Amino acid sequence: MADSVTPRLYSCYKCHNLISRHDDIVSKDFQAINGRAFLFSHTMNVVLGPQQDRRLITGLHTVSDVHCRDCGEVLGWKYERAYEESQKYKEGKFILEKFKIVKDNW
Template identity: 35%
Template sequence: MGKDKTSPRPALPTFLLPSLKFPLRPGRSIDFSLFSSQPDTLRCSTCSTDLAFASQIISKGFTGRHGRAYLVAPPADPAAPSSYSTADLINIRVARCESRQLVTGWHTVADISCQVCHTKLGWKYVDAKEHSQRYKVGKFILETERVHTYKSWEDVPASPSEDGKNGRKEGSGEAEADVEFDSDDEDECDEIFAGTWDPEVVAKRRSVQVGYDRE
């Protein structure tokens, strides 16, 4: 017998369709969302070697040899053993110090490169002649052309009750991640120099200042 040419064809072959069905309970559905299972990291664009956590970025408004650059703080881990130095970023090589005239004046810097592929990534601030620039000492410039941000995502059920378990603070959202260091603010410069700069505290202080300005 010939097939009826007028009958519509199925959208998918039947052998591709699942043979078992698992219905959900009436009135209940499951929503899935992307959740970052690990902290975002900065990686070498050439070999993808980890260099720092994205949370170590102090400012995204700096300029390097190849355009935009990040000002990055060294890792601060009080649990690290005494034999482990946290003065430098991980997986980098620090070259010899040299005096260099930058946009903001004379600084003593040391070029840094990836320890794995030897790609030049930026430099480390070792000293600064101007007092207003000393907040940079001990910190690093990472060129955005030489590094990229790596995000690790996974599917997890979205539930409002799990917000606290996932380490997210209610009401804070992503505000803390958007707070950047303001080099024109004297209070923030003092805090950076003293090692007490906190993005959450700065965000609250700025919101209060905005309220005063509106009044």
């Protein structure tokens, strides 16, 4: 009988609501206002804020803040649109600030 592997997960640091899986990390090499951030391909149990244009380190992007569905904490943002061709790979992906997420099932 094969051992079942428990996925490594990330949760909201405030209320421990499940937010994403370790396997959904695209890159750990991102910078947010308050420090390091991870780029994720998928999230769960979040609510998106209104879209707005923001000038980030890598140029102008249309983003939506990502809020925890349970406690409302802002955890990062979703890239809705990138205006520079070299940044298009970020579209539809999520930035979560490292200090706002905690490891679960590790």
